[in-house]
């Protein structure tokens with residue numbers, strides 16, 4: 001007769017296996033909780049999408065914070081993904097995902113999203129194709145998305161500070177000449193006309209001396225507004241020195257630019273300033289010159305400067321073509 005006393009019975013074996021599996025399930029649950037806590041504690045959204053089937057198969061917990069939307073809704077309907085993309089960026093968002101499939105990876109995509117509460121935020125994500133990422137072995141597009149709204153705002157503020165004259169809000173000297181060089185090269189290569197203008201406020205020192213520096217600043221601001229108002233969208237305008245401004249009129253010969261300069265002259269003559277019940281106006285002198293064969297940007301600047309000084313010499317408040 002066989003002795004089975006040291007061998008576990010079938011029922012005991014099943015019970016042991018069940019306990020073991022329960023332990024495994026518990027450990028898996030703990031691990032899942034840990035991963036979920038870790039993913040939830042960083043403000044980065046991991047996502048995975050079956051682009052061909054138009055289905056989001058995974059988003060990490062941070063989705064809810066960053067998008068302000070429900071992950072369950074997103075997984076249930078691809079429309080929720082479409083709703084979350086800022087309409088102007090939809091084409092880019094879709095095209096860039098197609099590129100991920102074609103190229104295997106895209107290092108950086110930047111686009112805007114709309115949170116459920118209507119707030120618009122900037123996202124940047126890195127995407128790549130996980131060849132057999134899906135449960136059924138289908139390729140998935142996987143991404144790591146970060147909210148870069150504050151970084152974007154800082155970048156644009158830095159750009160503004162680097163390119164704009166703080167007092168008047170028009171282009172500063174450095175940015176003006178950077179842009180001028182580009183417009184100059186374009187005019188050269190397309191053989192299109194281009195006119196350069198220099199503008200100097202007349203007797204500005206007297207304004208400062210009579211009414212104070214603050215009023216002088218206000219004059220600078222109002223003259224700059226006139227320039228920004230009169231010039232066309234494609235023209236370039238900037239403050240290049242204390243009371244000196246400059247403009248570039250791409251595609252304009254001297255006569256066309258002269259018409260704009262005359263309008264500007266009239267707009268500035270209309271300005272009125274009142275200090276302690278005293279009212280005064282300002283005038284400007286302008287020098288204009290057009291691109292000629294063999295010119296470089298410095299030649300234009302020198303000729304416009306000479307023309308402007310002739311305008312000063314001729315009694316100010318006038319425009320001279322150089």
Ligand SMILES: Nc1nc2c(ncn2[C@@H]2O[C@H](COP(=O)(O)OP(=O)(O)OP(=O)(O)O)[C@@H](O)[C@H]2O)c(=O)[nH]1
Pocket residue numbers: 167200201202203204205206208212213214215216217220241242243312316
């Ligand atoms: N308020 C103010 N004044 C400035 C600024 N930058 C330069 N200035 C002043 O601009 C004045 C320029 O004087 P000048 O170069 O003698 O020129 P002007 O008095 O306009 O004489 P003309 O050019 O011959 O008409 C100086 O008094 C500078 O101090 C600024 O940002 N704000």
